[in-house]
Amino acid sequence: MDVEHDELAMEVILNAGRLMIESGSDMARVDDTMYRIARNAGIVEPRIFETTTGIMMTAPKTKLTRIEPINKRSIDLELVSRVNQMSRDFQAGNISLEEMRDKLVILSQTAPTFKISWQVFAAAAVSATLMVMYGGKWIDFLPAFIIGGISYYIYWYINTKFRVKFVSEFLAAVSIGLMSALATHYHLASDMSMVAIGAIMPLVPGVPLTNAVRDVLAGHLLSGIARGTEALISACAIGFGIAVVLRFL
Missing domain, CATH: 1.20.58 (Methane Monooxygenase Hydroxylase; Chain G, domain 1)
Structure with missing residues (x-):
């Protein structure tokens, strides 16, 4: 028994x-x-x-x-x-x-989750509002909103369909860099850097990084280091994606 x-x-x-x-x-x-x-x-x-x-x-x-x-x-x-x-x-x-x-x-x-349309809208709203909070101009609000939503959908699609970790962050960052550069070139946005910064924010691995610190402080060193490494690789993938676009502009 x-x-x-x-x-x-x-x-x-x-x-x-x-x-x-x-x-x-x-x-x-x-x-x-x-x-x-x-x-x-x-x-x-x-x-x-x-x-x-x-x-x-x-x-x-x-x-x-x-x-x-x-x-x-x-x-x-x-x-x-x-x-x-x-x-x-x-x-x-x-x-x-x-x-x-x-x-x-x-x-x-049957885990509850939001529809992808709501996730894209939330990512777009976060991109635009954080762009303004970081010192961007209101004229760039709509470009940041659109680019943030499109890039998040690319990130979600690659993760869902292909399940390739870190490549999704890289390709989403490349799309952000390209769209921000094009928007600035065609005078649809005034500051490429601020639009790109705002659109990147939904991709930033904030929760894994926070959990990594909490795990280390709680004595779970193995999990903390693993999560910290994962967050670092995600951040590097995002940075490399933007760097690739800037290199070949």
Whole structure:
């Protein structure tokens, strides 16, 4: 009976941790959520080790060990919040272990997300408003809005259709540089630099960088270094994309 119970508990714990890491949660929150479920599921002295690419867990009493690979990563803080709330509902006794397992399966298959049209509009709005905040002119508001939206769609399309990490950031940055240069050349924008800076902002890896710092400060050095490296490569890809356009102008 203990073995069956621990197997169910470990399935729930690993699924919860995987969903949170895939959705961009920092490791301190993942660690807290997984141990909360384990303690309230009755697992004695659980041993859990999580990284950005996998989770390992052992239940010493029943000598069970499980490994859960993590093959994708994105940013979905609402999903992180939902999984965390499920763990608190389980702790409060509002749902059973079996109910939580079923809820996690449903959540993984029907995770809420915004339509790409809304994502593009949000990226465009961020590009234009940040361009003005950084000292750009209002005359460049519309060019930054359009270029930011188009470049984000290119980034999303490459990530979705081809799943090539870092190339999507590079090509989106190249498109930003080209469109900004053309807009300035044809007098549709007055300052290429400010338009490009605004359009780049939705691509900047802010959440991975923030999580990298939080992981390092929380003692999760391996995950922190991995996320920091990923954020650095993304930033370099964006910079190289703009540099390529400037080099050949």
